Amino acid sequence: MASDQKTSTGFHHALKVKQEVCIGCTHCMTVCPTEAIRVKDGMAVITDERCVDCGMCLRSCPVKAIHVDHDDFNHIFDYKYRIALVPAVLIGQFPEDISVEQIYSVLADIGFTHVYEAEHGVDLLHQTMLEYVKKPIVAKPVISSFCPAIVRLIQVRFPALTENVMLLKPPLDVASLYIKKRLVDEGALDHEIGIFYITPCAAKIAAIKSPVGEDVSAITGVINLDFIFNKIYRTIKATPRGSSFPLPDVSPLTGIAVKWSLTHGEADHIPGRSLAIDEIHNVMDFLEKIENEEISDIDFLELRACDESCAGGVLTTANRFLTVERLNHRASETIRRQTESGLSANNQNEMAPYFGHLLPLIRVDEVQPRGIMQLDKDMAEAMRKMNKRNKVYNALPKVDCGACGAPSCQALAEDIAQEKASFDQCFFIRNRMLTAGKIQLSDSKQILDSIWGNNKLKKLGEGNDPTKENQ
Amino acid sequence: MQFEFEVTGGDFANAGTASSQVKKILKQLNVSVSDIKRIVVALYEAEVNIVAHAYSGVVTVEIETTQVRIILKDSGPGIPDIDLAMQQGYSTASPEVREMGFGAGMGLPNIKRNMDVLNISSEVGIGTTVEMIAFLNVA
Numbered sequence: 001m002a003s004d005q006k007t008s009t010g011f012h013h014a015l016k017v018k019q020e021v022c023i024g025c026t027h028c029m030t031v032c033p034t035e036a037i038r039v040k041d042g043m044a045v046i047t048d049e050r051c052v053d054c055g056m057c058l059r060s061c062p063v064k065a066i067h068v069d070h071d072d073f074n075h076i077f078d079y080k081y082r083i084a085l086v087p088a089v090l091i092g093q094f095p096e097d098i099s100v101e102q103i104y105s106v107l108a109d110i111g112f113t114h115v116y117e118a119e120h121g122v123d124l125l126h127q128t129m130l131e132y133v134k135k136p137i138v139a140k141p142v143i144s145s146f147c148p149a150i151v152r153l154i155q156v157r158f159p160a161l162t163e164n165v166m167l168l169k170p171p172l173d174v175a176s177l178y179i180k181k182r183l184v185d186e187g188a189l190d191h192e193i194g195i196f197y198i199t200p201c202a203a204k205i206a207a208i209k210s211p212v213g214e215d216v217s218a219i220t221g222v223i224n225l226d227f228i229f230n231k232i233y234r235t236i237k238a239t240p241r242g243s244s245f246p247l248p249d250v251s252p253l254t255g256i257a258v259k260w261s262l263t264h265g266e267a268d269h270i271p272g273r274s275l276a277i278d279e280i281h282n283v284m285d286f287l288e289k290i291e292n293e294e295i296s297d298i299d300f301l302e303l304r305a306c307d308e309s310c311a312g313g314v315l316t317t318a319n320r321f322l323t324v325e326r327l328n329h330r331a332s333e334t335i336r337r338q339t340e341s342g343l344s345a346n347n348q349n350e351m352a353p354y355f356g357h358l359l360p361l362i363r364v365d366e367v368q369p370r371g372i373m374q375l376d377k378d379m380a381e382a383m384r385k386m387n388k389r390n391k392v393y394n395a396l397p398k399v400d401c402g403a404c405g406a407p408s409c410q411a412l413a414e415d416i417a418q419e420k421a422s423f424d425q426c427f428f429i430r431n432r433m434l435t436a437g438k439i440q441l442s443d444s445k446q447i448l449d450s451i452w453g454n455n456k457l458k459k460l461g462e463g464n465d466p467t468k469e470n471q
Numbered sequence: 472m473q474f475e476f477e478v479t480g481g482d483f484a485n486a487g488t489a490s491s492q493v494k495k496i497l498k499q500l501n502v503s504v505s506d507i508k509r510i511v512v513a514l515y516e517a518e519v520n521i522v523a524h525a526y527s528g529v530v531t532v533e534i535e536t537t538q539v540r541i542i543l544k545d546s547g548p549g550i551p552d553i554d555l556a557m558q559q560g561y562s563t564a565s566p567e568v569r570e571m572g573f574g575a576g577m578g579l580p581n582i583k584r585n586m587d588v589l590n591i592s593s594e595v596g597i598g599t600t601v602e603m604i605a606f607l608n609v610a
């Protein structure tokens with residue numbers, strides 16, 4: 001009971017607003033699924049405790065004012081062993097005539113000493129999951145820990161379901177633990193190893209910088225996928241065919257691993273009633289029903305924040321459906337080759353000898369709820385605030401225009417009850433107060449400026465006053 | 472504080488509206504996760520009972536810092552033998568209702584298990600009133 005009152009601050013967020021670019025247009029504010037954004041002083045402000053790093057704001061921004069804060073690429077050269085840990089969807093960003101080998105060799109050319117796919121962690125994880133879901137003590141449905149935006153969404157919006165989150169690390173962490181161990185076994189020193197994940201989304205960065213349920217991540221840094229994509233694509237275009245760089249040695253992924261990060265990638269390989277749901281609003285609707293126990297008897301849930309899962313990550317550049325197509329081709333090709341060679345997938349997995357070492361490391365501690373819904377920790381106080389909120393809400397115009405700097409009348413009412421906003425921020429109320437002589441025109445302007453900044457209209461171009469004739 | 476919700480018999484599409492609203496309210500009042508869970512489960516069952524077995528009803532939810540009291544008053548056929556209805560597995564649900572996945576006769580026993588107080592009064596041909604109370608687990 002006490003645990004859900006714990007709102008930990010200091011959570012890392014990778015989504016940042018560029019103040020000099022933001023025009024305060026409210027697009028991000030209205031799409032944010034956790035209502036984490038307000039407009040203040042003419043700019044979008046993200047509330048840390050509410051943000052789950054899903055990236056919906058970034059997608060909606062018309063001026064690219066929201067960016068994903070990643071590590072400086074040159075940071076890789078601080079390490080002797082520079083490992084690019086790439087998601088399978090990276091390959092899917094390129095047209096089919098650019099081979100996997102070509103992409104990898106360019107990664108080596110731009111400075112990495114090793115290239116490794118995050119999905120190499122899938123085989124061990126999958127085996128462990130099969131055991132995990134069978135345990136009678138785990139809360140059903142088991143919710144996959146794969147998508148960090150979903151894990152965070154559950155923490156803040158569905159705290160009752162935190163106990164359902166699977167306590168196993170995602171494949172990316174499994175792969176990085178393996179690489180580290182293998183390099184150390186081969187003589188590398190810990191501080192010489194830099195593992196850099198090429199991320200398709202902000203959520204993975206947040207998870208790596210402040211992991212949920214574990215102390216530190218084995219990953220050194222994170223670089224945005226769109227950045228690496230551009231670097232690779234430019235190099236490929238500038239390199240004559242046939243002169244490819246030496247290929248780093250890697251074992252091929254299994255078919256399951258290739259498609260793991262796509263929708264159904266996990267669910268199709270977990271027995272029982274396993275469902276796959278993608279896109280954050282779909283996920284929220286479903287979790288609502290699970291939380292009410294309107295839907296029951298489900299064994300496993302694969303939930304992903306992005307439409308088409310990681311193929312639709314905010315930092316991907318290719319059309320998500322084409323990415324899915326390419327990965328599907330790659331998976332069937334892999335399966336065909338593996339069948340022809342007569343080897344089982346695990347015989348080909350170079351990680352297999354390390355399974356014993358890795359197994360105890362892939363568990364994580366319980367995921368803590370950090371609910372944001374409560375109006376106050378103290379129930380009596382929360383009831384007082386709720387009464388106030390409901391009263392305020394009844395007086396608001398219910399047009400959800402956003403002109404007050406909050407995403408909806410409901411949200412403004414809540415902010416007012418929390419003493420984070422004032423009644424006169426509402427345009428309709430302010431107008432009424434002005435007419436009634438309760439405030440002066442100068443007060444009204446001051447309030448407007450506090451929300452929209454004092455040069456909102458200037459930003460849109462001076463001398464462009466449509467109220468003047470003959471322009 | 473008090474809230475009211477209306478429930479319409481036969482409207483399976485909207486069954487669960489009251490429980491999901493109440494859940495939201497309780498979350499905002501920082502009621503513990505385990506209390507919310509049992510209250511919402513019980514309310515959902517009682518709500519569905521109105522939808523499945525009665526014509527219309529009103530749900531009144533009274534929230535205090537120490538307890539949540541819910542009264543569901545419906546007009547409907549009533550329950551002739553309440554002790555029998557309370558038995559696990561007893562159901563008079565129509566084939567159509569069963570087809571929708573209800574009618575296992577688990578609802579009332581489930582409410583009893585989850586709430587601290589359950590009182591049912593019923594008049595055949597007139598309707599049923601279900602009163603249930605959960606005492607909140609105050610830390």
Ligand SMILES: Nc1ncnc2c1ncn2[C@@H]1O[C@H](COP(=O)(O)OP(=O)(O)OP(=O)(O)O)[C@@H](O)[C@H]1O
Pocket residue numbers: 516520521523524525545547548549550556557561562563564572573574575576577578579580599
């Ligand atoms: N509000 C009501 N009005 C009339 N009859 C009711 C009402 N609630 C319950 N009953 C009667 O009590 C029986 C048992 O109810 P209970 O909720 O335990 O099971 P059920 O609704 O039949 O099935 P389930 O809840 O498992 O879907 C019902 O079949 C019905 O005959």
Ligand code: SF4
Pocket residue numbers: 054146147148149150200201202203204304305306309310311312313314
């Ligand atoms: S679905 Fe994949 S890309 Fe999207 S937020 Fe989740 S992990 Fe990131």
Ligand SMILES: [Mg+2]
Pocket residue numbers: 516519520574577578579
């Ligand atoms: Mg019932």
